[in-house]
Amino acid sequence: MDFEVIYGKNSVLEALNAGTREINKIIISKSIHTDNKIEKIKEIAKSKGIVFQFAGKDKFQQYEEFNHQGVIAQISPIRYIELEDFIKKNKNKETFSSLVILDGVEDVHNLGAIIRTCVCAGVDGIIIPSRRNVQVNATVDKISQGAVNLIPIIKVNSLINAVQTLKENDWWIISTDASAQQNYYDVKYNDMNFAIIMGAEHTGVSKSLLKASDFVVKIPMQNNFNSLNVSNALSAIIFEALRQKLI
Amino acid sequence: MDFEVIYGKNSVLEALNAGTREINKIIISKSIHTDNKIEKIKEIAKSKGIVFQFAGKDKFQQYEEFNHQGVIAQISPIRYIELEDFIKKNKNKETFSSLVILDGVEDVHNLGAIIRTCVCAGVDGIIIPSRRNVQVNATVDKISQGAVNLIPIIKVNSLINAVQTLKENDWWIISTDASAQQNYYDVKYNDMNFAIIMGAEHTGVSKSLLKASDFVVKIPMQNNFNSLNVSNALSAIIFEALRQKLI
Numbered sequence: 001m002d003f004e005v006i007y008g009k010n011s012v013l014e015a016l017n018a019g020t021r022e023i024n025k026i027i028i029s030k031s032i033h034t035d036n037k038i039e040k041i042k043e044i045a046k047s048k049g050i051v052f053q054f055a056g057k058d059k060f061q062q063y064e065e066f067n068h069q070g071v072i073a074q075i076s077p078i079r080y081i082e083l084e085d086f087i088k089k090n091k092n093k094e095t096f097s098s099l100v101i102l103d104g105v106e107d108v109h110n111l112g113a114i115i116r117t118c119v120c121a122g123v124d125g126i127i128i129p130s131r132r133n134v135q136v137n138a139t140v141d142k143i144s145q146g147a148v149n150l151i152p153i154i155k156v157n158s159l160i161n162a163v164q165t166l167k168e169n170d171w172w173i174i175s176t177d178a179s180a181q182q183n184y185y186d187v188k189y190n191d192m193n194f195a196i197i198m199g200a201e202h203t204g205v206s207k208s209l210l211k212a213s214d215f216v217v218k219i220p221m222q223n224n225f226n227s228l229n230v231s232n233a234l235s236a237i238i239f240e241a242l243r244q245k246l247i
Numbered sequence: 248m249d250f251e252v253i254y255g256k257n258s259v260l261e262a263l264n265a266g267t268r269e270i271n272k273i274i275i276s277k278s279i280h281t282d283n284k285i286e287k288i289k290e291i292a293k294s295k296g297i298v299f300q301f302a303g304k305d306k307f308q309q310y311e312e313f314n315h316q317g318v319i320a321q322i323s324p325i326r327y328i329e330l331e332d333f334i335k336k337n338k339n340k341e342t343f344s345s346l347v348i349l350d351g352v353e354d355v356h357n358l359g360a361i362i363r364t365c366v367c368a369g370v371d372g373i374i375i376p377s378r379r380n381v382q383v384n385a386t387v388d389k390i391s392q393g394a395v396n397l398i399p400i401i402k403v404n405s406l407i408n409a410v411q412t413l414k415e416n417d418w419w420i421i422s423t424d425a426s427a428q429q430n431y432y433d434v435k436y437n438d439m440n441f442a443i444i445m446g447a448e449h450t451g452v453s454k455s456l457l458k459a460s461d462f463v464v465k466i467p468m469q470n471n472f473n474s475l476n477v478s479n480a481l482s483a484i485i486f487e488a489l490r491q492k493l494i
Contacts, residue, residue: 010474109356117479122469145474185490219486220493222369227257227392232364232482235475239466239483240490243432246467 004077006141007068009037014146015075016044021149024074026052029060032070041071066142078136081152083162086125087169090193097124097193098241099171103159103209104132104200105230111136112143113231119147121238127154127162163212171195173213175205176233178226180218187215189241198234251324253388254315256284261393262322263291268396271321273299276307279317288318313389325383328399330409333372334416337440344371344440345488346418350406350456351379351447352477358383359390360478366394368485374401374409410459418442420460422452423480425473427465434462436488445481
């Protein structure tokens with residue numbers, strides 16, 4: 001198997017906790033001071049029978065460009081989930097489910113922040129297209145603080161086909177668009193399975209996806225400054241959905 | 248005067264639009280294709296009598312590390328606002344005002360995203376401490392898409408003194424803390440001047456500021472994953488405050 005390298009305390013710790021990917025080996029730098037997280041990493045690795053070893057600075061030199069914090073792990077690539085499996089699994093749940101669909105998000109920082117936000121807000125899955133979207137690599141893993149291991153990520157060849165499949169399975173589709181009439185907080189998120197489509201920063205959600213959506217909503221922008229970062233826009237919407245669920 | 252260099256179409260355009268900082272000169276690369284934004288930059292520069300000139304690739308070589316998009320501007324440094332002036336100005340408003348206070352935000356991406364979010368959500372000002380916090384430099388300007396020019400930024404030596412001054416002037420202080428009892432959406436944001444304190448990503452809001460706060464709130468985290476990016480956390484809270492105002 002081709003292993004990937006993930007780096008940083010949180011990424012390695014979350015990968016260990018999640019247990020969804022095979023960890024070949026954990027390497028800890030000899031020159032860092034141990035702390036709670038490092039101890040936790042060693043403890044879980046031991047209990048799971050995962051090899052960890054200590055290495056000198058030379059081993060870490062090749063990862064210098066990454067903020068590795070003295071810990072890396074060789075790990076199997078992220079396992080993408082099939083949309084059909086996701087839909088089937090969520091059909092059996094007693095509560096409604098939620099999805100975030102990314103239509104052309106290109107920045108690793110944004111993707112990492114979006115994955116973290118989705119996990120914190122209890123979103124059930126993320127759909128990304130196999131082209132024209134940043135993929136889940138080690139940098140995204142690190143920025144997401146390992147959240148990539150805590151949420152099903154579904155990669156599809158065609159977003160429009162995925163949306164059609166969702167609609168046929170009783171999912172409701174919500175797109176965001178600056179020129180929408182309805183505000184995002186006017187939607188009642190709690191009596192349906194919903195998928196929120198977030199567009200690329202400059203071009204927004206594709207026309208075909210907008211057309212296929214059941215709701216098109218906007219975030220009301222102040223100061224005539226219509227330039228909210230995509231992860232911050234998602235955060236406003238998805239935590240409103242969570243608020244409606246919790247109150 | 249020492250001019251700073253800002254780069255990128257949005258940064259230059261917003262600086263021109265805002266007109267709050269003196270622009271010495273705009274330089275446009277000869278090797279880029281013009282587009283709506285470039286035309287707009289030239290048009291506004293002309294109307295305001297600001298010099299713009301075209302330069303070859305060699306001029307831009309020194310800015311290679313920045314995503315300059317073929318446009319830079321020499322501009323006076325951002326003008327920080329005095330807290331007392333801010334308070335006085337907002338006292339005369341007919342509606343209540345809002346502030347975001349950053350307690351140790353260290354990442355330029357986060358600061359840039361926070362400034363954008365604040366402008367989009369209609370926050371009236373941002374307070375940053377003069378130490379232990381990333382400062383507003385050209386990278387932050389770029390990431391904020393020029394939003395730094397659209398919101399008063401107040402730099403203070405002591406956050407605790409600033410909070411005391413605000414409280415004496417009928418402002419209410421809200422801190423965020425993972426162990427808070429109250430959820431952020433339980434606060435009624437609309438019948439007071441409020442300042443929200445956001446802490447550093449790893450250490451949170453300082454104890455002294457938590458103690459001085461009128462409200463301490465949390466974002467209810469799902470999946471036992473308590474690691475929301477600071478700009479995404481702010482986005483959830485500040486758009487809830489805006490929602491309460493608009494509904």
